[in-house]
Amino acid sequence: MSDLEKTKRQLSASGPNMPKRQSKKRKPSKPKESAQKQKTLQSAKVSGPPAEAAPEEERNVIFKPNEGPQTAFLAAAERECLYGGAAGGGKSYAMLVDPLRYMTHPQFSGLLLRKTTEELRELIWKSQELYPKVYPGIKWSERKMQWVAPSGARLWLSYLDRDEDVLRYQGLSFSWIGMDEMTQWQTPFAWNYLRSRLRSTASDLPIFMRATTNPGGVGHAWVKKMFIDPAVFGESFDATDIDTGQTLRYPTGHKRQGEALFKRRFIPARLADNPYLSEQGDYEANLLSLPEHQRRQLLEGSWDISEGAAFTEFDRNVHVVEPYEIPKTWTKFRSCDYGYGSYSAVLWFAVNPDEQLIVYRELYVSKVLASDLADMVLELEQDDGNIKYGVLDSSCWHKRGDTGPSLAEQMISRGCRWRPSDRSAGSRVAGKNELHRRLKVDEDTFESQIVFFSSLTNLIAQLPVIPLDKKNPEDIDTKSEDHIYDSLRYGIMSRPRFGTFGFSSTPQTYAPIDRVFGY
Ligand SMILES: Nc1ncnc2c1ncn2[C@@H]1O[C@H](COP(=O)(O)OP(=O)(O)OP(=O)(O)O)[C@@H](O)[C@H]1O
Numbered sequence: 422m423s424d425l426e427k428t429k430r431q432l433s434a435s436g437p438n439m440p441k442r443q444s445k446k447r448k449p450s451k452p453k454e455s456a457q458k459q460k461t462l463q464s465a466k467v468s469g470p471p472a473e474a475a476p477e478e479e480r481n482v483i484f485k486p487n488e489g490p491q492t493a494f495l496a497a498a499e500r501e502c503l504y505g506g507a508a509g510g511g512k513s514y515a516m517l518v519d520p521l522r523y524m525t526h527p528q529f530s531g532l533l534l535r536k537t538t539e540e541l542r543e544l545i546w547k548s549q550e551l552y553p554k555v556y557p558g559i560k561w562s563e564r565k566m567q568w569v570a571p572s573g574a575r576l577w578l579s580y581l582d583r584d585e586d587v588l589r590y591q592g593l594s595f596s597w598i599g600m601d602e603m604t605q606w607q608t609p610f611a612w613n614y615l616r617s618r619l620r621s622t623a624s625d626l627p628i629f630m631r632a633t634t635n636p637g638g639v640g641h642a643w644v645k646k647m648f649i650d651p652a653v654f655g656e657s658f659d660a661t662d663i664d665t666g667q668t669l670r671y672p673t674g675h676k677r678q679g680e681a682l683f684k685r686r687f688i689p690a691r692l693a694d695n696p697y698l699s700e701q702g703d704y705e706a707n708l709l710s711l712p713e714h715q716r717r718q719l720l721e722g723s724w725d726i727s728e729g730a731a732f733t734e735f736d737r738n739v740h741v742v743e744p745y746e747i748p749k750t751w752t753k754f755r756s757c758d759y760g761y762g763s764y765s766a767v768l769w770f771a772v773n774p775d776e777q778l779i780v781y782r783e784l785y786v787s788k789v790l791a792s793d794l795a796d797m798v799l800e801l802e803q804d805d806g807n808i809k810y811g812v813l814d815s816s817c818w819h820k821r822g823d824t825g826p827s828l829a830e831q832m833i834s835r836g837c838r839w840r841p842s843d844r845s846a847g848s849r850v851a852g853k854n855e856l857h858r859r860l861k862v863d864e865d866t867f868e869s870q871i872v873f874f875s876s877l878t879n880l881i882a883q884l885p886v887i888p889l890d891k892k893n894p895e896d897i898d899t900k901s902e903d904h905i906y907d908s909l910r911y912g913i914m915s916r917p918r919f920g921t922f923g924f925s926s927t928p929q930t931y932a933p934i935d936r937v938f939g940y
Pocket residue numbers: 484485486487491507508509510511512513514515634635690695697698
């Protein structure tokens with residue numbers, strides 16, 4: 422059994438919270454003991470506590486992960502993991518520690534990157550403080566910018582400024598690649614290229630790519646698409662193509678054809694999770710003094726800040742709730758914006774006794790025929806009980822050129838009933854106003870009149886960043902990805918609260934459309 426294998430077995434038995442990986446680097450406090458003990462401690466020094474380890478107080482603990490996200494990051498088993506959010510959460514420090522666990526393996530080869538040499542300096546200084554304490558005898562070569570452990574394991578600390586710089590790594594392979602401050606890279610080019618350099622250098626060395634970052638920065642949008650948007654925070658998910666949103670899969674002809682390629686995970690960082698900084702209140706005070714935009718990104722670690730966004734009041738802490746079972750007595754309805762070439766967006770709403778809307782499900786699909794969409798909708802709501810009504814983009818009632826039933830008719834004929842959305846003049850602006858009103862947080866209850874289940878990953882990804890129309894700030898930019906937004910608008914406008922807000926819209930009551938059977 423290799424050292425690494427032994428280590429893994431010891432570790433998996435040692436901590437319920439760290440089933441896959443472990444990160445404590447410990448060093449014996451009394452090196453001159455019996456030969457037998459010495460041997461045990463020797464391995465403990467590099468690999469974590471052996472099964473019958475000495476109590477912690479007898480050991481010289483060099484690094485102990487902060488509870489919460491830092492621990493989760495170091496224990497993550499996903500191929501690609503991003504630890505991101507508030508400034509000072511302990512992200513870069515965790516990044517420096519992560520590769521250390523493999524430095525007993527002679528074939529380990531790791532690469533830790535920052536954007537420029539100046540920024541890299543800080544990591545080098547920190548590593549110079551930490552590494553020799555963990556691995557006495559480890560050597561830093563300034564010329565090669567490399568750490569070489571007594572075992573022969575290597576960790577290269579490098580910078581990658583321009584895309585062409587990736588050529589420096591051509592032909593090399595690494596089993597661990599880390600990128601500190603990921604949003605400083607304008608495009609995902611370097612990250613994707615580096616994936617081609619990720620190869621196990623020995624059969625017992627797993628492969629990982631790790632990143633840390635604050636929100637904001639030139640790469641905010643692509644990083645958000647790659648790591649933040651696809652899943653509920655902290656949950657593992659199948660890696661997706663950031664342009665299409667489709668899961669990356671093994672190609673046809675491959676023996677694993679169709680299987681998902683690998684997993685990703687995002688772990689949110691908060692300043693409060695790092696006692697080394699959060700207890701010095703002055704650091705927090707510095708962050709509090711920043712303009713709101715930066716404050717929300719750096720202190721709260723918010724990813725939902727976007728220049729020119731229409732719904733800046735969107736706040737995950739208020740508007741996103743964990744899914745729960747909806748009482749049978751609450752009214753339910755759904756809304757839909759149909760698109761074949763682009764996307765169809767269906768949302769399901771429940772109304773609680775306080776008239777708060779709970780958007781509890783989304784269906785966001787592309788290239789699905791109207792009749793198939795109808796089947797999908799009916800299937801999804803099988804256990805929902807009574808769906809009182811559905812409201813669909815009224816243009817779906819238009820005949821498209823030739824003969825044949827309209828899109829609405831195609832759906833209704835499958836048993837999926839709809840009524841048309843309000844498309845009257847001013848309805849777009851009215852819908853936007855109504856959404857603002859619903860998102861507003863009540864000063865007494867701290868609640869809003871609309872909430873979204875955290876499982877609605879597409880809606881939560883899009884709503885906070887929908888841009889305003891630069892020419893007409895009363896509306897959103899309709900060139901943006903707005904299918905979910907339109908569906909949401911149709912939904913909320915099907916239940917306006919008359920008298921509580923002032924806009925002129927034709928109230929939508931039950932309005933049978935005689936061209937379409939029955940509704
Ligand atoms: N587990 C730990 N043990 C000891 N010190 C720690 C630990 N985690 C973090 N620290 C200390 O907290 C400091 C701040 O952490 P770090 O630089 O990693 O934060 P960060 O999240 O990368 O911040 P930024 O967002 O500004 O880049 C570190 O320099 C280190 O001294």
